Amino acid sequence: xxxxxxxxxxxxxxxxxxxxxxxxxxxxxxxxxxxxxxxxxxxxxxxxxxxxxxxxxxxxxxxxxxxxxxxxxxxxxxxxxxxxxxxxxxxxxxxxxxxxxxxxxxxxxxxxxxxxxxxxxxxxxxxxxxxxxxxxxxxxxxxxxxxxxxxxxx
Amino acid sequence: xxxxxxxxxxxxxxxxxxxxxxxxxxxxxxxxxxxxxxxxxxxxxxxxxxxxxxxxxxxxxxxxxxxxxxxxxxxxxxxxxxxxxxxxxxxxxxxxxxxxxxxxxxxxxxxxxxxxxxxxxxxxxxxxxxxxxxxxxxxxxxxxxxxxxxxxxxxxxxxxxxxxxxxxxxxxxxxxxxxxxxxxxxxxxxxxxxxxxxxxxxxxxxxxxxxxxxxxxxxxxxxxxxxxxxxxxxxxxxxxxxxxxxxxxxxxxxxxxxxxxxxxxxxxxxxxxxxxxxxxxxxxxxxxxxxxxxxxxxxxxxxxxxxxxxxxxxxxxxxxxxxxxxxxxxxxxxxxxxxxxxxxxxxxxxxx
Numbered sequence: 001x002x003x004x005x006x007x008x009x010x011x012x013x014x015x016x017x018x019x020x021x022x023x024x025x026x027x028x029x030x031x032x033x034x035x036x037x038x039x040x041x042x043x044x045x046x047x048x049x050x051x052x053x054x055x056x057x058x059x060x061x062x063x064x065x066x067x068x069x070x071x072x073x074x075x076x077x078x079x080x081x082x083x084x085x086x087x088x089x090x091x092x093x094x095x096x097x098x099x100x101x102x103x104x105x106x107x108x109x110x111x112x113x114x115x116x117x118x119x120x121x122x123x124x125x126x127x128x129x130x131x132x133x134x135x136x137x138x139x140x141x142x143x144x145x146x147x148x149x150x151x152x153x154x
Numbered sequence: 155x156x157x158x159x160x161x162x163x164x165x166x167x168x169x170x171x172x173x174x175x176x177x178x179x180x181x182x183x184x185x186x187x188x189x190x191x192x193x194x195x196x197x198x199x200x201x202x203x204x205x206x207x208x209x210x211x212x213x214x215x216x217x218x219x220x221x222x223x224x225x226x227x228x229x230x231x232x233x234x235x236x237x238x239x240x241x242x243x244x245x246x247x248x249x250x251x252x253x254x255x256x257x258x259x260x261x262x263x264x265x266x267x268x269x270x271x272x273x274x275x276x277x278x279x280x281x282x283x284x285x286x287x288x289x290x291x292x293x294x295x296x297x298x299x300x301x302x303x304x305x306x307x308x309x310x311x312x313x314x315x316x317x318x319x320x321x322x323x324x325x326x327x328x329x330x331x332x333x334x335x336x337x338x339x340x341x342x343x344x345x346x347x348x349x350x351x352x353x354x355x356x357x358x359x360x361x362x363x364x365x366x367x368x369x370x371x372x373x374x375x376x377x378x379x380x381x382x383x384x385x386x387x388x389x390x391x392x393x394x395x396x397x398x399x400x401x402x403x404x405x406x407x408x409x410x411x412x413x414x415x416x417x418x419x420x421x422x423x424x425x426x427x428x429x430x431x432x433x434x435x436x437x438x439x440x441x442x443x444x445x446x447x448x449x450x451x452x453x454x455x456x457x458x459x460x461x462x463x464x465x466x467x468x469x470x471x472x473x474x475x476x477x478x479x480x481x482x483x484x485x486x487x488x489x490x491x492x493x494x495x496x497x498x499x500x501x502x503x504x505x506x
Contacts, residue, residue: 034364035357075357084356091355095347099217100354107355136217 004065008033009077019065023057024048026064027074035075037104039133046105046132050074056112075104078111087111090149091142098136105132110146119150188248195278195325197250198271199228203315205300207232207239209272212252213264214244215350220260222348226341227265231272231334233296234314236341247487273331275314275322282317298340362476362489370478371400 003014008031015026027033027050036059039047043058050059051073079085084092087110097103106129113120113128120128125146134142188210189197200208209228215221221241229236242249252264279302280291287294287304295303301311336343353359378385393399478489 028364033357034360037361038363075355079356081352081356081358084352088355092347092351095351097217097348097351097354098219100350100359101361103355104357 005069006031006064006067006072007069008072009074010071015064017064020063022060023050023062023064023067023072024059027059027072033074033076035104037101039101039105044133045102046109047102049105049108049132051108051112054112054115056109073108075107078107085111086153087114087146087149090145090152094141094145094148096138096141096145098138102132102134102136102138106134106142110142110149113146114150114153118153120146122147189323190248190250192250193326195271195274195322195327198268198327199275199322201275201315201318201322205238205313205315207234207300207314208242209239209268210242210245210249211264211268212244212246212249213255213260216255217350218260219348219350220255220264221350222346223261224265224268225349226344226346227261228268228272230339230342231269232276232300232314233298233334233340234300235298236346238300269333270329270331271327273333274325274328275318277328277331278322278325279314279317283312286312286317362478362491365478365489367478367480 001016001018003016004019004026006013006015006026008027013031015030017026017030024036024038027036028038036050037047038060039045041060043061046058048058048060049056051057052062052067053070079088087107091097091103091107096106109129109132110125113125117124122143125143129139129142129146191197198210200210202208207228209224211224213220213224221243225236225239225241228241229239232239244255250267252267253259255264276296277291280294280296283294283302283304284291287310289304293305295305297303297311300314302314302317303311350359475491477491480487
């Protein structure tokens with residue numbers, strides 16, 4: 001066990017953990033950032049998605065020591081209910097949630113998509129979100145939310 | 155920890171997949187002596203002196219929006235602003251058992267019960283105001299903001315709280331109190347934004363997985379493959395490597411093996427999950443690490459006799475099932491994922 005450096009949402013931390021501990025555990029247990037969800041624990045559902053240097057990764061399968069100097073962005077790093085990000089506001093406007101457990105992964109994937117492509121097609125949105133499961137079945141609204149965000153981003 | 159402290163510590167915990175405990179301060183003060191008699195008006199609502207109205211529902215919001223919808227119905231029936239309603243849901247200690255949150259019954263049945271209680275309150279307010287002003291109840295006009303006027307005389311008004319200052323503890327729900335007509339609804343029939351969504355898209359919503367109690371233990375409980383199964387062995391090699399591993403409950407016997415040695419999430423997974431038989435407890439040695447309390451739910455043999463598991467719903471959402479329990483001084487408080495209903499929960503839980 002050693003002190004592992006971790007930069008999350010612009011802040012530097014040192015996590016006392018085993019090198020192979022999942023990044024998810026560091027975020028949730030050590031940094032108390034609960035926006036990142038534990039879903040399947042196997043990288044299959046996308047609920048634990050975070051952005052590392054703009055790339056979406058599954059934090060449940062990512063060793064905390066792998067992150068190194070890369071910048072981690074979680075759902076909390078995008079915005080809050082008082083000042084949501086464009087994507088978060090679009091999800092609110094489209095009422096694109098039921099239980100909401102998948103929202104972290106959906107919004108992370110959508111944010112990363114819009115950062116690399118400003119006006120994605122519906123097919124591209126579907127492909128970008130294909131690794132994120134929503135068992136409530138809110139997909140249609142989620143796609144509309146991403147389209148709305150694409151239109152509203154500055 | 156006392157129940158009041160528990161509720162206070164859980165006050166930020168919102169609905170969805172968890173039993174709802176977002177109690178306002180005035181509701182907390184009333185919880186200890188609150189009636190749970192279905193006929194009593196005070197079982198359903200409380201009117202604060204500040205104009206805030208607390209409504210108690212045994213239903214929970216699993217993400218279907220019933221918290222918003224029930225609040226719409228209540229606001230219309232009481233003729234108050236939507237935002238003046240605080241809806242307490244699913245706390246079996248302070249809400250009436252309205253049955254399972256299932257079968258599309260939350261609105262059609264649960265909502266109807268709330269409406270009738272609120273209609274009774276409105277009828278009582280009209281009667282009190284009429285007596286105060288010496289007019290008939292039909293002449294009392296509701297202004298829509300928690301106040302009433304004597305007819306069209308806007309120079310006088312009285313708040314609900316003032317008129318009901320003596321309390322509502324002696325009032326029973328009148329099953330014949332007239333309900334508001336659909337044409338006079340202000341909120342029902344309109345698309346009121348869901349109250350839970352902003353927190354859900356920003357990580358501020360507290361699921362049961364996020365909720366922490368002091369000195370929690372995590373438990374992984376193994377579900378047998380079939381009714382009548384008996385646990386005889388399981389592989390806890392991985393879990394024993396977790397720092398803080400403290401105990402194992404329900405030691406394997408040498409009886410016939412039917413149970414699954416490892417759950418769907420793999421060996422050594424120590425989150426408390428949908429469970430039937432207590433398996434492994436683990437406690438982290440790290441001071442601020444989340445720890446969980448183990449809960450053992452009726453085993454498969456007992457369930458074969460007709461009792462139902464507390465988590466009787468294979469519900470839709472993605473998250474893994476998780477539960478929390480606390481039993482200081484022999485009194486048990488539980489936080490259950492899913493659709494709580496008193497009898498199954500209380501019948502199904504047994505304690506190690």
